[in-house]
Amino acid sequence: MACAMHDLLKAFKKGCVDRQGIRLVEHDGKVFFANQERFDTGMMLYYIAVEPLFYMLRDKNRKGVSHLLLSVFAYLFQVARIPYHRQEGNYLHYTYDMLNDWKMQDDEDDLHFVQEYSRMEYIGDAIELKIQNSANLLYFENRIQVFLPKNDLDRDCLRLAELAFNLYLEYPETQVYDKFYDVSVEDKDDDLSRQISLDNYISFYGSARGELSDLVIETVNTDLQEVISIDEPTIYLPIDGTGIKGNNFDFETKLFKLLEDLSILLNDYHY
DSSP states (O other): OHHHHHHHHHHHHHTOSOGGGEEEEEETTEEEEEEEEEOOOTTOOEEEESHHHHHHHTOGGGHHHHHHHHHHHHIIIIISOOOOTTSTTOHHHHHHHHHHHHHHHHOTTOHHHHHHHHHHHHHHHHHHHHHTOTHHHHTHHHHHHHOOOOSHHHHHHHHHHHHHHHHHHHOTTOOTTTTOOOOOGGGOSSTTOOEEOHHHHEEEESOSSHHHHHHHHHHHHHHHTTOOEEOOOEEEEETTOOOOTTOSSHHHHHHHHHHHHHHHHHHHOOO
């Protein structure tokens, strides 16, 4: 502890640390002061639409590319543990339910909305059954090896599949949650303070099309726009310069790039 205090005072004198980000950290039996570093998520909604994959799987001309994406989805669901909108307790599950209740009270005869909501439920449940199948991870490498891209969509999907598979090989047990930490009581101004949590902005969801999707995005943006604090991946760098294996954002950099590119590809897919 004395050594740690000595290192901290030296760092303060040099002005090379953020006093607000200092934490006392224990690692491998050692206690030291560390400076907090956060991964910038870009204030984006990393929502992965499942409906495009559902229709892609039904298109016989998209069999190869749809199976590639099925393996990517399986990795994100089973290994990286991306929240799924059909699982109770999930933020988007609550959002969908709330919108359905509100819509039914306001206009229970809105047949178009009812159809959209039923489709979201059916497709969401169907895709969840597929991506929780371990075979989609077992055949991941083979699907990449035998796939022959024929167009820009194929090439983009192959690139994303290779990125996801390399993440799976390099970080076979790493989850998106691993560097997220709950805000401690002393970091909160009062009991009513709130921050944007992981499952607020990272999740599978239904579709980027239609009235239901527009309502979901509008509701989420309205709900989150007043919140000034966001939960992001965080690491603590020892002030004395000691290196800790894996104490970096290599995984997060690659994962968030995958999520962003996959989200864009699925939202732009015509079916």
